Amino acid sequence: MSLDIDKPSRLFFAIADALRAVGPGLKVGGRQDFDGTFDQAWVLIAIERNAPGDRAHDGRIAHVLTLSLQIIVPPTLSNPGLAAGDLASVLKGLATDNRWGLPGSQCDLPMNIDALPSTLISGSQEYLAWTLSFTQTIYLGALLLEDPLGIPKFAKTWEVSNIDDPDQYTALED
Template sequence: MPTPIQQPSQLYTAMATTLRNSAGLNVQVGHQEDFSAPGEQAWVLIDFDRNAPGVRAADGRIAHVLTLSLQVIPALAASAFAACDLIAVLKNLITDNRWGLPGDQCDLPMNIDGLPSMLGQQYKAWTLTFEQTLYLGPTLLDDPLGIPKFARTWEVSNIDDPDQYTALEA
């Protein structure tokens, strides 16, 4: 079972690890500060563009709807369409990917879109943007004793009586 995540930066780390370890990609992965100029390998620069509110998870965790961008800068010797082709490969990888993070804390990516980048004039770069929702913080399912309990209205005489609740089975 994946380790619970506590902060958005863990998504960056998980994404970078996945991209570096993906067979056949052969890319350098980092963020804007890591990039100085194109080289022998293509670059994928990961950036967080926005952290918007979302609907709480069913367990009460707070939703963070993150807008992310992957800027692809092709290798120096690459063709004019290399970045566009790499965007297509990344889109296939991103779709349905939770980056090894827990499924109850990381939704699937949404609104995936690839466009020529602002660096396109100089490097023929492309940017792939998408949204991914993380659910962070404590759950609201635990009572103060740390023992989740439940009751079915048809099985108890008073739904407001905590003594009639039963502990959830693990």
């Protein structure tokens, strides 16, 4: 996978890859991937929301993504709800301070990490689960500091009439 983030789904796949690397004890995918088989515990990843945020210092547009990781363990365990809660705690530790291998200039650290008991309903079956949720900001799009030729430009707010007008920017001198 390219290190450059060009769409929100890159974060989804980066998280999935990081969870798979934790060990062979997890099945990782989206909600549509859950098939009800339990040779391993499941972690279902979803992007729940894409909210606006403050632009990055380089001008990229911020996407504040709300993500959820729903943890389901085999229902044959003596207490699947507690086992899912324990796994949620482990994943909470993994999510803390993790950019999932993505560049720091385009991916902030997770914020507002929270884990709650939940239920997954698949067909007529109900599964005790836990859902770990957090927000993570990614920055997409072109750098505003560069024109299409890649020449860094700047403008002094006190010298231009409109800071948002790219024609009022001048090239940086070497």
